[in-house]
Amino acid sequence: SQTIHQWPATLVQPVGSPLSLECTVEGTSNPNLYWYRQAAGRGLQLLFYSVGIGQISSEVPQNLSASRPQDRQFILSSKKLLLSDSGFYLCAWTIGGFEQFFGPGTRLTVL
Amino acid sequence: QKEVEQNSGPLSVPEGAIASLNCTYSDRGSQSFFWYRQYSGKSPELIMSIYSNGDKEDGRFTAQLNKASQYVSLLIRDSQPSDSATYLCAVNTRPSSFASYDKVIFGPGTSLSVIP
Numbered sequence: 001s002q003t004i005h006q007w008p009a010t011l012v013q014p015v016g017s018p019l020s021l022e023c024t025v026e027g028t029s030n031p032n033l034y035w036y037r038q039a040a041g042r043g044l045q046l047l048f049y050s051v052g053i054g055q056i057s058s059e060v061p062q063n064l065s066a067s068r069p070q071d072r073q074f075i076l077s078s079k080k081l082l083l084s085d086s087g088f089y090l091c092a093w094t095i096g097g098f099e100q101f102f103g104p105g106t107r108l109t110v111l
Numbered sequence: 112q113k114e115v116e117q118n119s120g121p122l123s124v125p126e127g128a129i130a131s132l133n134c135t136y137s138d139r140g141s142q143s144f145f146w147y148r149q150y151s152g153k154s155p156e157l158i159m160s161i162y163s164n165g166d167k168e169d170g171r172f173t174a175q176l177n178k179a180s181q182y183v184s185l186l187i188r189d190s191q192p193s194d195s196a197t198y199l200c201a202v203n204t205r206p207s208s209f210a211s212y213d214k215v216i217f218g219p220g221t222s223l224s225v226i227p
Contacts, residue, residue: 042219043199043217043218043219043220044155044199044217046214046215046216049214059214090154090155097143098143098145098203098215099143099145099157099160100145100157100201100215101157102154102155102156103154104153104154105153105154107152
């Protein structure tokens with residue numbers, strides 16, 4: 001069966017510091033991968049999606065970037081965090097359709 | 112801008128009652144519809160998918176789709192306190208007529224509280 005991992009689970013970072021969040025999927029090949037952010041009390045905002053290694057599409061212009069160095073690995077990065085980057089970051093995958101399955105998430109607090 | 116709308120709630124129902132959650136969407140071309148449950152502090156969990164007009168039942172859950180009215184609903188029968196969560200409606204959409212891909216957009220969610 002498929003499993004999706006995210007780490008770290010929680011993170012507290014100062015404004016202006018860098019960020020690296022990692023997502024890995026097990027039990028499947030060539031998944032579509034997604035990064036979402038959910039601000040407190042808000043809906044899910046799609047940040048990036050990827051259909052394959054090195055293929056990244058950005059949905060929202062911001063100070064975040066994403067990379068997919070391996071088929072089942074998706075990384076979300078920032079060079080300098082802003083206060084507004086705080087939120088719950090979720091990685092999701094799908095195969096051949098629109099049913100998305102989410103990882104456990106990373107809760108990021110920027111102080 | 113393609114949208115998915117839901118009543119934010121909170122919706123409170125007594126234990127054993129039917130909870131009714133509603134969702135409307137703006138893209139007439141949407142073909143795939145989903146309901147996710149999200150417990151506080153946790154990630155969303157897919158509970159229902161529906162692709163055709165009508166009803167789809169899975170245990171205590173029934174999803175209803177009316178494409179003509181651009182309306183999706185989720186009924187939870189015999190509601191239990193463990194059903195207390197935020198329910199997210201999600202719909203596939205094509206961002207624009209020039210886009211070569213579809214994506215899924217999520218509504219803001221409806222908070223459900225089942226009172227023992």
